[in-house]
């Protein structure tokens with residue numbers, strides 16, 4: 185809901201990102217989409233966002249939830265359960281030096297507001313659905329849910345008042361910021377992502393000037409990966425000779441790799 | 449070190465689980481039904497998880513002790529393996545665990561006693577024949593010992609089983625608990641060794657060669673039976689000088705005659721594992737070297753493999769007796785690359801790791817394949833080592 189989005193928009197200095205059917209905001213390396221309420225709507229909005237914005241490789245679902253905890257308490261999901269399908273996901277949580285190890289529990293995604301408050305889980309209406317879509321695009325170390333308690337046994341969902349949401353959402357900011365920092369500064373991941381991107385870019389260039397079958401494109405990409413892994417740089421395109429035969433090119437790269445010295 | 453503990457509800461109150469949990473007072477604790485729910489879920493990234501692995505405490509159900517593949521032994525006729533742990537604190541780039549498991553998290557099965565009962569009953573099936581039990585194929589036997597205290601328990605158990613022998617495979621220098629006790633005559637502590645520069649490049653987080661040799665020396669001086677596992681042998685243009693130096697360093701430090709067994713194995717991986725590993729580590733220079741697929745295994749081209757193994761075998765046999773030597777069956781030459789040893793009775797396969805392909809999910813209510821089911825041969829495992 186808008187009241188949930190507002191503190192995040194302000195904290196991350198996001199600008200509206202006009203797209204039909206989407207309430208979304210963009211900022212420095214961060215994109216916020218308002219999923220709306222309910223699993224189906226959330227899944228559809230995430231899919232829509234992914235169709236217009238490439239390069240999204242981490243997901244944090246932030247919002248309100250009900251549970252037997254203090255109003256305004258913040259938890260990170262240690263697991264996400266889709267109550268309908270009973271499918272469960274376990275996000276790979278960051279080090280306890282990054283995210284406090286105490287405030288975590290299962291987030292159960294339900295289809296109707298739930299009054300069966302428990303202290304070993306909280307209920308929301310979107311998180312598992314977001315995870316289901318997100319796991320098609322990335323791994324579980326990059327899919328998280330952060331929830332703030334908006335209703336509990338003493339303040340049931342009927343008492344829910346939207347005007348409280350903005351201050352509660354402010355409570356989520358330290359956790360969300362820590363997660364974003366951790367996800368965006370992951371050196372090991374950056375190394376492999378950059379490695380793959382460099383190889384893919386040269387593969388695309390070569391296949392755009394010299395026809396390769398699908399199998400040959402895969403072979404070319406792997407040969408270029410091997411070249412980069414063993415030489416520390418990609419082959420210089422001008423030294424590769426005429427690019428008019430995919431077969432010759434693949435053979436040339438293979439020969440170079442076979443004749444390379446390996447010294448420890 | 450461990451920020452997240454997943455704990456199976458079934459094992460939560462087990463004293464050993466409690467002792468392990470108590471070592472991580474600041475970790476988050478997450479209760480789970482079955483370890484496979486976390487360990488085998490999809491959308492995991494082994495490489496990412498290796499940066500900050502979680503520890504999963506579980507109860508091992510189903511088959512805890514399995515026969516090794518035919519021909520795999522270090523002198524015995526009855527050979528079995530077991531894994532009290534899955535995954536490893538080290539990060540060797542050639543390790544098949546990377547290709548076998550979806551998860552880089554550690555699993556520790558806290559019901560050691562059930563393993564021990566199974567070991568005892570397996571050994572007692574033929575009490576007149578010695579049985580060998582190999583530990584450390586899905587993990588390093590010693591590396592997490594300060595947390596699990598596995599070795600003390602398993603050695604106490606083998607002390608009561610005169611007809612059973614134990615191999616603890618490791619690269620770890622966590623030998624304090626071994627040095628504190630009397631050597632167990634029916635146990636062999638087997639170290640995997642690689643040339644220093646190879647270890648530095650590909651055996652991430654593992655102790656240096658120097659430290660491993662020191663540990664071997666300390667163990668041997670204390671009266672323990674030790675084994676050497678030169679597996680996998682990796683190719684380089686300077687392999688002759690590297691492996692000669694490795695053998696010299698190792699045998700200069702040890703009493704060669706007292707070494708229980710020495711094995712040798714080429715780099716080899718089941719093809720599906722290899723494919724997964726290059727997806728995870730496209731930037732690995734080791735995995736970028738020219739390889740061949742032979743009978744569903746990926747390894748060096750036959751000529752290279754035979755030269756490597758032949759050279760190392762010749763060098764080793766200058767330093768040890770044939771009866772201490774257990775070569776691995778070559779991938780390119782299904783028998784032993786050095787003909788003269790075909791006649792020795794100890795033919796054989798190197799260590800194993802047999803578990804090719806086994807994400808053991810018997811506990812996750814799934815029937816998992818074993819090495820035998822997959823019939824893939826034996827990867828260079830070295831786990832644990």
Ligand code: SF4
Pocket residue numbers: 535536537538539540542543544545586587588619654829830831832833
């Ligand atoms: S090869 Fe052995 S020591 Fe290395 S990561 Fe695998 S199990 Fe651990």
